[in-house]
Amino acid sequence: MNVVGRSVLAVTNRPTVRKLFSESAVGRRLSLRFVAGETIDDAAAAVQVLNEMGAQVSLDHLGEHVADVTAAVAARDDYLDCLDRIHADGLDANIAVKLTQLGLGLDDDLAVESLGALASRAADAGTTVTVDMEESELVERTVTAFETVQARHGNVGIAVQSYLYRTPADLDRIVARGGHVRLCKGAYAEPPEVAYQQTGQVDAAFDALTRRLMATPAIKPAIATHDNDRIDLAKQLAGSRTGPWEFQMLYGVRRNLQRSLLDEGYPVRIYVPYGTAWYPYLTRRMAERPANVAFFLRAAVGR
Numbered sequence: 001m002n003v004v005g006r007s008v009l010a011v012t013n014r015p016t017v018r019k020l021f022s023e024s025a026v027g028r029r030l031s032l033r034f035v036a037g038e039t040i041d042d043a044a045a046a047v048q049v050l051n052e053m054g055a056q057v058s059l060d061h062l063g064e065h066v067a068d069v070t071a072a073v074a075a076r077d078d079y080l081d082c083l084d085r086i087h088a089d090g091l092d093a094n095i096a097v098k099l100t101q102l103g104l105g106l107d108d109d110l111a112v113e114s115l116g117a118l119a120s121r122a123a124d125a126g127t128t129v130t131v132d133m134e135e136s137e138l139v140e141r142t143v144t145a146f147e148t149v150q151a152r153h154g155n156v157g158i159a160v161q162s163y164l165y166r167t168p169a170d171l172d173r174i175v176a177r178g179g180h181v182r183l184c185k186g187a188y189a190e191p192p193e194v195a196y197q198q199t200g201q202v203d204a205a206f207d208a209l210t211r212r213l214m215a216t217p218a219i220k221p222a223i224a225t226h227d228n229d230r231i232d233l234a235k236q237l238a239g240s241r242t243g244p245w246e247f248q249m250l251y252g253v254r255r256n257l258q259r260s261l262l263d264e265g266y267p268v269r270i271y272v273p274y275g276t277a278w279y280p281y282l283t284r285r286m287a288e289r290p291a292n293v294a295f296f297l298r299a300a301v302g303r
C-alpha cells in the first residue's frame, strides 16, 4: 500500500472519524457503492443480478475482529443462514469469511471449529468456503486453520497476498492441501519487515505468483485484481492452463471491466459484501483509491 493509502487508513481508523461515518445516514448511503445492502435479502437480490450477467459470486457477511465469543458464534450462525439461502434460492455463490469474525484471536479453537461447521454446511449446499486473508500477524494461524479444515472437508480455499514476503512459502503448504487459492495484492498497511512497500515490487510478486498458480493443476487459482496489466498476464497464461481458474473482482469496482471480461467468455466471480459492519471494509476501499475519499467527502458535505 502506498503512502497516501496508509495516510487514509491512519485517518479513517481514528475513533472520531469512524463514528462520523459509521453512524451517519450519509455513511450508510455511501457504503452502498461497495456493499450490496444490510440484509441477506439485499445480498440475494445482488447475487441474482450478477448470476444473470454470467458471474459467480462470493458472499461476504461483513464483520471482523469481533468483540467477544457471543459475537463470533452469531457470525457463524449468520453464515450458516447465508449458506442455507444460497441452497434454497439456487444461487451460484460461495461464501468468503474472515477468521477474526469467527473468533480468531479470542478463541482460536472456536474459530477453527466454526470454519469446519461452515465447510460442512457449504458441502450440503454444493458450494465452498474461502478464507479471506487479514493482517500479517494473523497469517500463520490463518494458514494453519485452512490446512486443518481443508484436510477434513476438502471444499475450502484461502486468499494470499502478493505484498507479503512469506507468501511463496505459504503456497507450498496450501498447494499440498489443494482447494482454491485467491491471489490478491493485499489491503492492509504492513511494515517493511514483512511486506513489499513499492507498487512495482507488489506487482512483480503478483505476476510471479500468477505464473506459479496458473501452472499448478492441484489448485484452482482465482486472480483477484482490477489491474489491467495483471489481468492481461492471466489471460496470456489461460491458454496453457489445465484445470479451472477464474478472475475475481469486488462488487462496485470497475463494473465495465467485469462485464467485458464476461463478454469475452472469461470466468468471473464477484465478491459481494453485505451487512451492517461495513465501515472497516469501506476504509480499505478508500485507501486503495484515494479518489474515493474525495467522493465520500463531497457527498458528506452535500455537494
Ligand SMILES: Cc1cc2nc3c(=O)[nH]c(=O)nc-3n(C[C@H](O)[C@H](O)[C@H](O)COP(=O)(O)OP(=O)(O)OC[C@H]3O[C@@H](n4cnc5c(N)ncnc54)[C@H](O)[C@@H]3O)c2cc1C
Pocket: 131, 132, 133, 134, 159, 161, 182, 184, 185, 186, 187, 188, 224, 225, 226, 227, 228, 248, 249, 250, 253, 254, 270, 271, 284, 285, 286, 288, 289, 292
Ligand atoms: C475478489 C477480491 C478479494 C480480495 N480479498 C482480499 C483479502 O482476502 N485480503 C486482502 O488483504 N485483500 C483482499 N483484496 C483486496 C486487494 O488486496 C487489493 O487491495 C485490491 O484488490 C486493489 O488492488 P488491485 O489488484 O485491484 O490493484 P490496484 O492497482 O490497486 O487497482 C487497479 C485499478 O483498479 C481500480 N480500483 C482498485 N481498487 C479500487 C477501489 N477501491 N475503488 C475504485 N477503483 C479501484 C482503479 O482503477 C485502479 O487503478 C481482495 C480483492 C479482490 C478483488
